[in-house]
Amino acid sequence: MTYDLIVIGGGPGGYTAAERAGGAGLFVLLAEKRALGGVCLNEGCIPSKTFLNSAKIADHAKNGNAYGVIAQGVKLDHPAVVKRKNRVVKKLVAGLDMKMKKNNVTVVNGEAVISGRTEEGFRVNINGSAYTGKRLLIATGSVPVIPPIPGLDESYEKGIAVTNREILDIETTPENLVIIGGGIIGLEMASYFNSAGSRVTVVEMLDHIAGPTDREISGILLNNYKKKGIDFRLSAKVIEIKGNEVIFESSDGIQRVTGDKILVSVGRKPDTKGLGLETIGVETDGRRIITDEFLRTNIPEVYAAGDVNGISMLAHTAYREAEAVVNNILGKRDRMRYFAIPSVIYTNPEVASVGETAESAQEKGLDVEIIKLPLSYSGRYVAETDRGDGIVKVLVDKQYRTILGLHIIGNYASEIIYGAAVMMETEMRVDDIREIVFPHPTVGEVIREAMFEA
Numbered sequence: 001m002t003y004d005l006i007v008i009g010g011g012p013g014g015y016t017a018a019e020r021a022g023g024a025g026l027f028v029l030l031a032e033k034r035a036l037g038g039v040c041l042n043e044g045c046i047p048s049k050t051f052l053n054s055a056k057i058a059d060h061a062k063n064g065n066a067y068g069v070i071a072q073g074v075k076l077d078h079p080a081v082v083k084r085k086n087r088v089v090k091k092l093v094a095g096l097d098m099k100m101k102k103n104n105v106t107v108v109n110g111e112a113v114i115s116g117r118t119e120e121g122f123r124v125n126i127n128g129s130a131y132t133g134k135r136l137l138i139a140t141g142s143v144p145v146i147p148p149i150p151g152l153d154e155s156y157e158k159g160i161a162v163t164n165r166e167i168l169d170i171e172t173t174p175e176n177l178v179i180i181g182g183g184i185i186g187l188e189m190a191s192y193f194n195s196a197g198s199r200v201t202v203v204e205m206l207d208h209i210a211g212p213t214d215r216e217i218s219g220i221l222l223n224n225y226k227k228k229g230i231d232f233r234l235s236a237k238v239i240e241i242k243g244n245e246v247i248f249e250s251s252d253g254i255q256r257v258t259g260d261k262i263l264v265s266v267g268r269k270p271d272t273k274g275l276g277l278e279t280i281g282v283e284t285d286g287r288r289i290i291t292d293e294f295l296r297t298n299i300p301e302v303y304a305a306g307d308v309n310g311i312s313m314l315a316h317t318a319y320r321e322a323e324a325v326v327n328n329i330l331g332k333r334d335r336m337r338y339f340a341i342p343s344v345i346y347t348n349p350e351v352a353s354v355g356e357t358a359e360s361a362q363e364k365g366l367d368v369e370i371i372k373l374p375l376s377y378s379g380r381y382v383a384e385t386d387r388g389d390g391i392v393k394v395l396v397d398k399q400y401r402t403i404l405g406l407h408i409i410g411n412y413a414s415e416i417i418y419g420a421a422v423m424m425e426t427e428m429r430v431d432d433i434r435e436i437v438f439p440h441p442t443v444g445e446v447i448r449e450a451m452f453e454a
């Protein structure tokens with residue numbers, strides 16, 4: 001029995017490809033070693049959003065007085081938050097399971113290892129059984145980067161140092177939480193545990209948080225969280241972990257912070273370990289599987305989508321890449337475009353971005369006009385947010401008058417940003433956007449308003 005497609009990895013890339021390919025009538029096998037839904041559904045995007053939503057409800061209640069809402073003794077019941085998270089994840093995994101059945105996808109639970117190629121196709125071993133597929137899609141995702149910090153392994157073994165996986169299941173909120181890495185995971189978890197009452201310290205190597213986010217926007221986020229009491233140690237190099245203690249060096253010399261938990265969130269790396277790529281000669285650059293714009297590897301009939309190709313390590317990129325893979329398999333040429341992929345940090349306030357930042361535009365020498373408006377241009381924002389400092393920042397190409405980048409800090413940003421991605425994908429010009437009617441009152445209206453400032 002030969003499958004038309006064997007998909008390795010059941011995360012957003014893998015399950016989407018399996019669903020689409022199965023739906024198109026291909027004979028598909030999907031291998032998953034942990035749980036259907038992958039990191040995103042089981043220990044990433046979705047669980048963290050259940051946490052952050054509870055935090056947002058608590059924050060709203062705590063700050064209710066200014067809005068005429070009196071609530072007393074508000075606090076987060078962490079075990080209940082974790083329980084709810086588990087229910088949400090279970091429900092969504094069950095939904096995926098049904099989707100696979102509906103699309104005639106054979107799901108095999110176990111670790112898949114590629115073992116070579118025969119006349120019939122690629123050989124894959126799972127739990128001691130051999131399967132053959134005419135094509136392979138590698139969608140094995142990524143794993144956390146564990147930096148070579150002396151003492152980290154010991155601290156991890158003792159259950160003090162944790163990654164994004166373990167932090168979502170801790171039973172009580174730590175009194176003191178130290179987070180190494182002020183990127184997306186670090187900030188989202190800092191946000192939750194700050195709301196839950198932990199004293200949070202973020203130790204970040206760079207002189208700013210939120211990585212490649214537009215610097216002005218990440219500065220506003222930093223100020224918001226400093227006000228909420230998070231202690232940021234920037235330009236700080238961690239040199240050692242001694243049990244509960246994180247020792248780091250910054251311009252102020254050698255310092256120490258203590259946490260009952262230490263979250264390590266310094267990035268993720270493509271997961272190709274033990275996959276048997278060498279048995280068929282799939283090319284990597286030592287870190288990621290190399291793919292072209294059709295998601296093909298150097299071996300015809302072997303594709304790689306999602307974090308494992310290391311291009312844009314986001315679940316929504318994986319969805320689209322998976323669809324491109326299936327279209328290409330079906331003979332519908334589908335080229336992946338990466339220039340308008342939005343990214344969101346679900347802090348409170350939220351940050352959402354698409355395209356070039358002021359910094360990347362300058363680095364590339366792009367001729368841009370930058371328009372910046374406070375979100376207080378939106379009636380709804382003012383009606384709902386006291387003392388809000390949200391902004392929208394738009395980069396317009398001076399020659400063609402199209403949008404090259406758009407960044408928002410403020411709540412609802414996550415739900416607005418796709419509009420900006422659409423504007424970029426369809427190469428709308430400033431004048432075209434001015435003619436679109438936006439609903440009023442909404443926060444998104446500031447985008448239209450910004451077009452009149454351009």
Ligand code: NAI
Pocket residue numbers: 045147180181182183184185186188203204205206209210211236237238264265266267268313314343344345346
């Ligand atoms: P990240 O790349 O976002 O941030 C890592 C941070 O750690 C960077 O600021 C980096 O400068 C810092 N760092 C690196 N080494 C360090 C060291 N030794 N000491 C101190 N700081 C150090 O990575 P993160 O937060 O782990 O997230 C991993 C991936 O998960 C990202 O690719 C992200 O795209 C994805 N993700 C996406 C989310 C979303 O879309 N909302 C949510 C969570 C994760």
